[in-house]
Amino acid sequence: MVETILVANRGEIAVRVLRAIAEAGLRGVAVFTEIDRRALHLAHADEAYLVDSYLNPESILAAARLAGAGALHPGYGFLSENASFAALCAEAGVLFIGPPAEAIRSLGSKTAAREVAIGAGAPVVPGSEGAVGSFAEARRVASAIGYPVLIKAAAGGGGKGMRLVEKENELESALRDASSEAERSFRSGEVYIEKALIHPRHIEIQIFGDNHGHLIHLGERECSIQRRHQKVIEECPSPLVALYPEMREAMGEAALKIARAAGYTNAGTAEFLVDGDRNFYFLEMNTRLQVEHPVTELVTSTDLVHMQLEAAFGAELQLRQSDVSWRGAAIQCRLYAEDPANQYFPSPGRIDRLRMPSGPGIRLDNGVYEGWTVPMEYDPLLAKLCVWAQDRPRAIARMQRALRETEILGIANNVAFFRQLLIDERFRSGDIHTGFLNDFVYRPDTTLSEAELDAVIAVLAASEPAAELAIPAARSNWSRR
Amino acid sequence: MKRILVGPDSEKEIDFEPGEYPLATLETGTALVLRGGQVHRVTYANGLLLVNGKQVRLSLADPRNRRRNGNNNADSGRRDVKAAMPGKVIKILVEPGQSVEPAAGLLILEAMKMQNEVRSPGTGRVTSVHVKVGDTVASGQALVTLE
Numbered sequence: 001m002v003e004t005i006l007v008a009n010r011g012e013i014a015v016r017v018l019r020a021i022a023e024a025g026l027r028g029v030a031v032f033t034e035i036d037r038r039a040l041h042l043a044h045a046d047e048a049y050l051v052d053s054y055l056n057p058e059s060i061l062a063a064a065r066l067a068g069a070g071a072l073h074p075g076y077g078f079l080s081e082n083a084s085f086a087a088l089c090a091e092a093g094v095l096f097i098g099p100p101a102e103a104i105r106s107l108g109s110k111t112a113a114r115e116v117a118i119g120a121g122a123p124v125v126p127g128s129e130g131a132v133g134s135f136a137e138a139r140r141v142a143s144a145i146g147y148p149v150l151i152k153a154a155a156g157g158g159g160k161g162m163r164l165v166e167k168e169n170e171l172e173s174a175l176r177d178a179s180s181e182a183e184r185s186f187r188s189g190e191v192y193i194e195k196a197l198i199h200p201r202h203i204e205i206q207i208f209g210d211n212h213g214h215l216i217h218l219g220e221r222e223c224s225i226q227r228r229h230q231k232v233i234e235e236c237p238s239p240l241v242a243l244y245p246e247m248r249e250a251m252g253e254a255a256l257k258i259a260r261a262a263g264y265t266n267a268g269t270a271e272f273l274v275d276g277d278r279n280f281y282f283l284e285m286n287t288r289l290q291v292e293h294p295v296t297e298l299v300t301s302t303d304l305v306h307m308q309l310e311a312a313f314g315a316e317l318q319l320r321q322s323d324v325s326w327r328g329a330a331i332q333c334r335l336y337a338e339d340p341a342n343q344y345f346p347s348p349g350r351i352d353r354l355r356m357p358s359g360p361g362i363r364l365d366n367g368v369y370e371g372w373t374v375p376m377e378y379d380p381l382l383a384k385l386c387v388w389a390q391d392r393p394r395a396i397a398r399m400q401r402a403l404r405e406t407e408i409l410g411i412a413n414n415v416a417f418f419r420q421l422l423i424d425e426r427f428r429s430g431d432i433h434t435g436f437l438n439d440f441v442y443r444p445d446t447t448l449s450e451a452e453l454d455a456v457i458a459v460l461a462a463s464e465p466a467a468e469l470a471i472p473a474a475r476s477n478w479s480r481r
Numbered sequence: 482m483k484r485i486l487v488g489p490d491s492e493k494e495i496d497f498e499p500g501e502y503p504l505a506t507l508e509t510g511t512a513l514v515l516r517g518g519q520v521h522r523v524t525y526a527n528g529l530l531l532v533n534g535k536q537v538r539l540s541l542a543d544p545r546n547r548r549r550n551g552n553n554n555a556d557s558g559r560r561d562v563k564a565a566m567p568g569k570v571i572k573i574l575v576e577p578g579q580s581v582e583p584a585a586g587l588l589i590l591e592a593m594k595m596q597n598e599v600r601s602p603g604t605g606r607v608t609s610v611h612v613k614v615g616d617t618v619a620s621g622q623a624l625v626t627l628e
Contacts (some may be wrong), residue, residue: 185594270555311495328625333582337593339565339566342565343597345565345566345592345595345597346566346592346593346595347566347592348566348567348592348593349566349567352510352526352527352529353510353524353525353526353531353533355524375522376568376569376592376593376617377593378593379593379594403534404534407531407534408524409524409525409526409527409529409530409531410527410529411508412566414538416534419534444535444536445535446535446537447535448532448535448537451516451517451519451521452521452532452535453486453501454497454514454516455502455514455523456523456532456539457484457486457495457497457541458501458502458504458514458516459504459512459523459530460525460539460540460541461482461484461497462497462512463525463539480531
């Protein structure tokens with residue numbers, strides 16, 4: 001019987017998983033690097049151990065041994081989709097909370113996942129059979145399927161190692177760039193080629209399976225609002241699927257076919273692209289918990305992390321496909337330390353002020369606190385702000401209210417960007433695609449009314465005496481170190 | 482009370498009565514100002530303010546202090562290109578003496594696994610490069626001087 005679980009991650013997802021562990025009445029173990037000594041996730045753990053990197057399997061398994069952890073939750077990113085790490089855990093007698101290593105292996109590489117999908121009879125985007133071995137082969141494949149094409153890293157995700165190629169004369173350099181970026185990011189330079197769909201939607205299906213042969217889907221998430229191929233807003237239901245409910249069943253069934261073929265258990269996500277004629281194509285399987293899992297939890301009244309623990313411990317899934325129901329609408333905004341006015345460039349630094357929203361229908365999965373310095377070494381995700389309401393218009397209104405309550409000072413962030421996005425007519429109509437943000441111009445509103453200027457002056461004047469003390473701060477006895 | 486309201490690109494002289502608008506401090510760094518029955522929420526730290534969610538950089542200066550240290554480094558035509566964000570210098574694309582066009586790449590900074598090219602704000606000549614590859618730079622740190 002497992003009593004202690006190590007969470008091999010940081011930030012908001014480590015907090016999320018440690019919370020689930022506490023709710024299950026188990027002991028939670030955090031790991032942290034030197035940089036993360038003061039990170040928030042430590043406060044949610046019963047024990048915490050220093051590791052040299054979140055990517056070092058030996059270091060993390062040594063912490064598991066020290067803590068006597070019988071199981072390990074990998075979160076997302078880092079080692080979560082590393083089949084050899086899952087196998088190493090098994091060898092060390094630590095239960096890996098996720099799919100079996102073989103399923104990660106057969107679906108982890110995008111090219112292998114494509115083959116599984118084709119074998120299972122699920123639709124895929126036209127493209128190369130597997131990884132392309134040479135420029136000559138790439139040229140042959142690309143001209144056969146027609147430009148524009150996308151070059152993608154076989155081991156990749158998050159847009160790394162990905163290049164859009166409009167014409168054949170761009171192919172060779174794009175191939176080289178994609179492959180070297182893939183090599184740096186994923187230690188594998190393998191790339192493959194797919195036809196680039198014009199203005200597709202990104203819609204994904206949450207699946208879940210136990211070790212007793214039960215496999216269900218929990219419907220879709222719309223993730224079309226992306227910058228640099230990374231999602232910033234996710235919704236359930238998809239505004240498109242809400243109009244054509246039969247899509248949920250069809251996509252759900254396709255996702256389950258692939259999962260069955262791969263012997264999948266635990267939580268996973270099948271990503272699809274959907275074209276203008278509502279044809280959907282399997283893109284890849286994420287063999288882990290997704291960043292955007294909360295919107296599914298809010299609409300289906302489930303707790304996916306809790307289900308992950310139960311399934312890993314061998315329990316039979318109680319929820320059957322016919323029991324899954326979808327109620328209302330949920331939206332998630334990913335609050336990032338990045339500057340939407342400067343190509344979304346990451347903005348690490350000290351959070352001088354942090355005001356987070358609360359109240360009806362709000363779920364905040366937060367990984368930071370006021371006074372903390374967001375390190376430059378890791379992903380800039382600060383927190384996930386989610387709302388639930390009876391329908392999409394009301395969920396949007398609720399998110400607008402929540403964003404009014406949200407204030408972050410000290411680092412560039414995308415709170416004001418979301419405020420502008422949520423009043424955008426096209427976003428509100430639900431007519432969105434993965435290129436949506438390329439056409440969206442963010443204009444930060446910094447014009448103050450007379451009354452607001454007076455308010456500023458009142459605040460500045462009230463804090464003035466402190467600033468005007470004759471003793472420079474550095475020489476006073478009160479200087480901070 | 483006479484003050485100068487200093488913004489990032491402009492200043493203006495103002496004259497106001499202290500305490501003219503009632504102000505209530507909530508938690509440290511957030512105040513509510515009531516004006517004509519309307520509530521304005523101001524959160525502030527280190528010269529940055531969020532006014533009803535809009536971020537501005539404003540401060541008050543005392544005109545008497547101003548005159549003393551006027552005439553500060555008169556415009557010599559030199560300007561520093563500063564790091565907009567903290568990061569690590571990955572590559573330097575220019576060397577001293579080189580002429581640059583507007584938007585020419587000067588160097589590449591990396592933070593959170595993203596690379597960003599720092600570009601020239603205008604036409605000029607590089608007089609010095611203050612960093613080297615591998616350096617970690619803070620936000621606002623001078624990277625390159627142009628003239």
